[in-house]
Amino acid sequence: MFLINCPYCGERDQQEFKAGGEAHIERPKQPTELSDDEWAEYLFMRKNIKGVQFERWNHAHGCRKWFNMARDTSNDEIKAIYKMGEKPPTQ
Amino acid sequence: MRNKYSIFSLFKNALSYHENWQRAWKDPAPKKEYDAVIVGGGGHGLATAYYLAKKHNMQNIAVVEKGWIGGGNTGRNTTIIRSNYLWDASAGLYDHALKIWEGLSQELNYNVMFSQRGVMNLAHNLQDVRDLKRRTHANRLNGIDAVYLNTEEVKKFCPIINTSQDIRYPVLGGTLQRRAGTARHDAVAWGYARGADEMGVDIIQNCEVKSIKRSGDIVEGIDTTKGFIKTKKIGVVAAGHSSVVANMAGLKLPLESKPLQALVSEPVKPIIDTVVMSNAVHAYVSQSDKGELVIGAGTDDYISYSQKGSHQIVEGTLNAILELYPIFSRMRMLRQWGGIVDICPDASPILSKTSIKGLYFNCGWGTGGFKATPGSGDLFAHTIANDEPHKLNAAFNLNRFVSGDLVDEHGAAAVAH
Numbered sequence: 131m132f133l134i135n136c137p138y139c140g141e142r143d144q145q146e147f148k149a150g151g152e153a154h155i156e157r158p159k160q161p162t163e164l165s166d167d168e169w170a171e172y173l174f175m176r177k178n179i180k181g182v183q184f185e186r187w188n189h190a191h192g193c194r195k196w197f198n199m200a201r202d203t204s205n206d207e208i209k210a211i212y213k214m215g216e217k218p219p220t221q
Numbered sequence: 222m223r224n225k226y227s228i229f230s231l232f233k234n235a236l237s238y239h240e241n242w243q244r245a246w247k248d249p250a251p252k253k254e255y256d257a258v259i260v261g262g263g264g265h266g267l268a269t270a271y272y273l274a275k276k277h278n279m280q281n282i283a284v285v286e287k288g289w290i291g292g293g294n295t296g297r298n299t300t301i302i303r304s305n306y307l308w309d310a311s312a313g314l315y316d317h318a319l320k321i322w323e324g325l326s327q328e329l330n331y332n333v334m335f336s337q338r339g340v341m342n343l344a345h346n347l348q349d350v351r352d353l354k355r356r357t358h359a360n361r362l363n364g365i366d367a368v369y370l371n372t373e374e375v376k377k378f379c380p381i382i383n384t385s386q387d388i389r390y391p392v393l394g395g396t397l398q399r400r401a402g403t404a405r406h407d408a409v410a411w412g413y414a415r416g417a418d419e420m421g422v423d424i425i426q427n428c429e430v431k432s433i434k435r436s437g438d439i440v441e442g443i444d445t446t447k448g449f450i451k452t453k454k455i456g457v458v459a460a461g462h463s464s465v466v467a468n469m470a471g472l473k474l475p476l477e478s479k480p481l482q483a484l485v486s487e488p489v490k491p492i493i494d495t496v497v498m499s500n501a502v503h504a505y506v507s508q509s510d511k512g513e514l515v516i517g518a519g520t521d522d523y524i525s526y527s528q529k530g531s532h533q534i535v536e537g538t539l540n541a542i543l544e545l546y547p548i549f550s551r552m553r554m555l556r557q558w559g560g561i562v563d564i565c566p567d568a569s570p571i572l573s574k575t576s577i578k579g580l581y582f583n584c585g586w587g588t589g590g591f592k593a594t595p596g597s598g599d600l601f602a603h604t605i606a607n608d609e610p611h612k613l614n615a616a617f618n619l620n621r622f623v624s625g626d627l628v629d630e631h632g633a634a635a636v637a638h
Contacts, residue, residue, distance in 0.1 A: 145533050149523035151477065170623040174475035174566050178464035180526045203478075204526050 132206055137213050138193045150186035152176055153198045154218065180204050184218045225330050245411060246418035251425050251447050255283045257454035257605060258443060260430050260466060262286025263295040264406070265583055265590065266458035267413035267424070268598020269605070274420035276599070277606035282422050284414075285445060287429035291410030294460050294590065297560035299483050299517040301496050301507065302592040303340040303401035305367050307356050310616035310628050311569060312363040317613050318596025319400060325595055331412030333404045334510065338495050340401035341370070341378060343545075345390040345501040353396045360398070370395045379495055381548050388544050390502050403496060403507055409594055433470040433580070440470075440579035456581045456605050461526065461561030463584035470580055474571070475622050476563045479520045480530035481588055484557040488512030492548070504541035514552065516542060520562065520588060530559040562587050567621075569628035572601050572614040581605050582619070 135141045158164050158172055177183065183203055188196050200210040200219055210219045224230055224243060234242055257273060259266045262284045273279045284290075302322055304315035326333050344350045353369060360367035375395045376384045384392045414424055425447065432444040433455065442451040459466045461478045488511050498505035505517045518538040521530050535557060543550055565571060565585035570593070572583050583601045586593065600614040610618065621627055 144531060149521075151524070166623045166625075170475075171473075174622040175473040176464070176475065176477055177468075177473065178476050178478055178524060178563075180462070180465050180478075183524065185524070201523075203524050206525055206527050206529070 132208065134187065134199075134208065135211055136189045136192060136195075137197050137211055138195050139189060142189070142192060146189060146191040148188045148190040150188055150196065152178075153184040153186045182209055226332075245415040246424050249423045249425065251283060251285070251423065251428065251445070251450050254442075254451040255281055255423070256452070257282045257456060258450055258452045259284045259456045259458060260443070261293075261458035261460065262290040262410075262414070262424060262426065263293050263458065263460060264291065264409045264413065264594040265460075265586075265597045265601070266456075267291075267410055267417060268594055269456055269458060269583065269601045270422045270424075270598075271413045271417040271420075272599045272602035273606060274417055274422050277602055279606060280421035283450065284417070284422060284424045285428045285430060285443070285450070286424070286426050287446075289426050290414050290424060291407055294560040294562065295406055295410045295594075297483065297558060298406055298591040299505065299507070299515050300403045300406045300591060301340060301401075301498070301505070301517075301589075302335070302404055303398050303496075304365055304592070305340070305342070305356065305360050305396065305398045305401065306630060307359050308628055308630060309363060311630055312360065312365055313613045314570075314596060314600070314617065315593055316363070316365050317600070318593045321595035321599065322404065323400075325404075325409075325412070329412040329416050331408060331415060333408045333412055335402065335404040337400055337402040338507075339378075339397055339399045340496040340498060341375065341395050341397045343375065343382075343395040343497065343499040343501075344393045345499065346393065349501055350393050353394065357396050366398055366400050368397050368399075370397055379493065379497055381493060381546055382497065383545055383547055390541075390544070392545070401496070403509075405510075406591060409591075413598070430466060430469070433466070435470065435577060435580075438577050440577060452579075454579045454581070454605055456583065456601060458583045458601070460584065460586070460590070461563050463563050463582065467582065470575075470577055472575060472577070472580075474582070474584065474619075475566055476585055477524050478526060478561050478563050479523065480525050480528065480559040481520045481562045482518040482530040482535055482557060482559045484516050484518065484535060484554050485509070486514040486516070486549075486552045487555050489514075489552070493546075497545075499541065499545065502541035502545070504538050504545060506542060506546070513555070514549065516554075520564070526561055528559045528561060562590075564588070567627040567629045568631045570597070570617055571619055572597065572604060572610065573618040573620075574604065574608065574610070575619060
């Protein structure tokens, strides 16, 4: 269990949040032209990184806004929090 | 030849104060080359090695394990065994395992303490009732024993359940699989390790895989913390770390690794002689031979490899346990832990070849892999030895995520995911 610093509400208990999985998976621009392999890649295949990964979170029991997080999945340490549409931190 | 365990060997060793038991398995250094290497020394990996040696005559093989055998999810689960899955493919897979469980202690000459004490799944709302009835019919069509129980029959089978209709989620009925039950998880790993070792399999502990070497689309071997091992066939059975190993070979898997928690209470006298699972309120409980209540909680929703879960998950499970079993209200929980489970989008496992020749994956068992250990090992050994899946695991290939032919057991399996 950890504390999450919501970019809109400040630091809150993790219980208020819902994890939304891997971030920056781009929705296909031309869905009708996608092959089965490309659909599988988009829908199902995940990096599932052990280490720092970028992921989406939702402040479900709070402001209900979505945002991004860089978190080390090996020890649950939060490295950075940034808003939707922003580029992931390089460090 | 290793001495057989028996009442006589027990008696003989008692005379020397149990100080002269022989080693159950060796501790070899890795050879330069093997016919096949299994990555991951949990129950599934050791079972795979055992059946490769026994049924497919491949004795020049090794199991490499980064920690100690059975130290991962094999030692962290709630030991429930059942096969009452909805879909035909799952029913075939899990009942194959259950049939092997029934004779496993004899086969391994190792007491895995398999106890067919029955598993009961409870219904708490009208949809549960419909789903469980449907699953009961589906199970029977597949030759799997299943009965539907009404509330009175649930109470009769397990008298400590609170069947009052005044509680938040009253018990409306349930299903019972009498052939289901529990086994001793550590003994399964140790029994398979001892059996495989006796046939010449090298079990190499404290040996972590660092990279997978390949030329083009053919595997050549693995780099480990104990040096390079040449091999043509690699079977990866790495549970929560499957994606990490897949990444070494440049593959992506449809998996997410999440913490799943369990806890045990202080030991008490026998109070519950079966396994009761409840999907809707997420509580399941059984009692170990030591007398501890073994309680399974749920997964967290975020990816983590930390082997720690959130406190509110445990709290939610205990709330449900206390409402269903008021008699437990003053018991104390002694230990709580988390394991990292690899979950597929369709909540069914992957036992499959890959696009790389000689690389096989056995993963995605998610929250319920222990029950399948013998069957998983048997079928994965078949897949590796023949470079083709057995008909029982053909549906559990990686390609189903491309073709869309998923085995959707989310919710259908009467299991809490």
